[in-house]
Amino acid sequence: MTTRTGLIIGKFYPLHIGHIALIERAAGEVDHLVVLVLATQIETIPLERRTAWVSTATAHLASVTVLGILDDAPVHYDSDIAWVAHHEVTMAALRRGGIRSIDVLFSSESYGAELAERLGAVHVLHDRERRRIPMSGTAGRARLADRWMQLAEPARLDLATRIVVIGAESTGTTTLSVALRAHYRARHGFESIAEVDEYGRRFTYELHERAAAEARASGSPQPRVDDLVWLPEHFAEIARTQTRMEQSAAVECALVIADTDAFATSLWERRYFGTHSSAALEAATTDLPRRDLYLITDHVDVPFDQDGWRDGEHIRGEMTGWIVDGLSARGLPWVLLRGVHSTRLEYSIEVIDALFAKNSTFVSPSWAPPNQ
Incomplete structure (x- = not known):
């Protein structure tokens, strides 16, 4: 029985649901499908990231092989020198992948x-007029926030601009996070920005409720917050859940503003158990997504608000230092915010706008064809 090998070539810049539909169709019509990612050095998103997007998005398709290669040859469809240049790049990539010949080209x-x-x-032509799925790479690059839900999920997770607000207890992190999300929800394209609140606080409530229920059952006095028994695995659970919440937010919107993260959780574990305890840190190191910026809310001149659940007033200064030194040691970007809330908010918006503009700007060579 003859085995049929198919080929799809694309930039996947960025990878969107139209690409996925084409790949899934082709995978159902041939025995082996090669998806070849071509990227130039001029383009903003490097080949490795795009290849990873396609590999992740097609992992459920056993017959698909994803290859990638740099192709800096200018595109001119009426030029033989251009056709020869691209053909040779394509054949070199296929040979490297152990592919001898192609039976069907899908495009x-x-x-x-x-x-x-x-x-x-x-040649099998698929949805040339984009009627089935009205989406193209050009549209995604031009209006990233508006077209967010039409990108493939691996691309969304990688391209989302991620801002983490972090600080010691009662330094205004939640106030700033809520205000930032409200500000951006008023902008077109960001209406779906998700809540990424402090899961550790919710976990504390739940831990206290469990301890209170046990006390009621045994006839013991009701526990105070200071009586709660914390374990390293609690902090690991909080860290992993915080990351899952952030990832869900990145799927929904091109901008994520998170009130704390797994790294911050590792500092709370350090506070309770010392530097030798690393359950949350291991979770943060393993699973922490790419960061664009940490906004650190400073403790200086911020009154401590005791809401009945806080106990860290005496270490706020030390904890701010842990945050600054920890982020610096990991090479992660941060900005310290000191001053009243309105000043912090305005300053934060300025840098977030600049970062999102950078992340949503896609450079293409002058010869790049449209709709790819």
């Missing part, structure tokens, strides 16, 4: 017929 582009002929393959 959504007008150039697909000639490319298939040069490869000695049959």
Whole structure:
């Protein structure tokens, strides 16, 4: 029985649901499908990241092989020198992947017929007019926030601008996080920005409720917050849950503003158990997504608000130092915010706007064709 090998070539810049639909269709029509990611040095997102997106998004398709190669040859569909240059890059990538020949080329582009002929393959044209899925790479690059839900999930998780507000107890982290999310929800494209609150506080309530229920059952006095028994695995659970919440937010919106994160949880574990305890730190180190910026709310000139659940007033200064030194040691970007809330908010918006503009700017070479 003859085995049919299919090929899809694309920039996947960025990877979107139209790409996935094409790949899934092709995978169902051939025995082995090669998805070849082509990237230039000029483009903003490097080849490795795009290849990883495609590999993750197609992991459920056993017949798919993802390859990647740099292709800096200018694109000119009426030029033989350009066709030869691209053909040789394609063949080099296929040889490196152990692929000897291609039987079917799948594409959504007008150039697909000639490319298939040069490869000695049959051409299958898929949704050329983008009627089934009205989405293109050009549209994604032009309006990233507006088109967010049309990107493939691995691309969303990687491209989201992630801001983490972090600070010692009662330094205004939640106040700033809430205000920032409210500010951006009023902007077009950011209406779906999700709540990423401090899971550790919710966990504390639950831990206290369990301890109170046990006390009631045994006839013991009701526990105070200071009586709670914390374990390293509690902090690991908080760290992992905090990261899951952040990841869910990144799927929903191009901007994530999180009130604390797994790294901050590791500092609370340090506070209770010392530097030798590392359950949360291991979770943070293993699973912590890429960060764009930490906003550190300073303790200086901020009154301590005792709400009945806090006990860290005496170490706020030390903890601010832990945060600064810990982030610096890991090479993570941070800005210290000192001053009244309105000043902090305005200053934060300025840097967040700049970071999002950077992250949503896609550079393409002058010869790049549209709709890819």
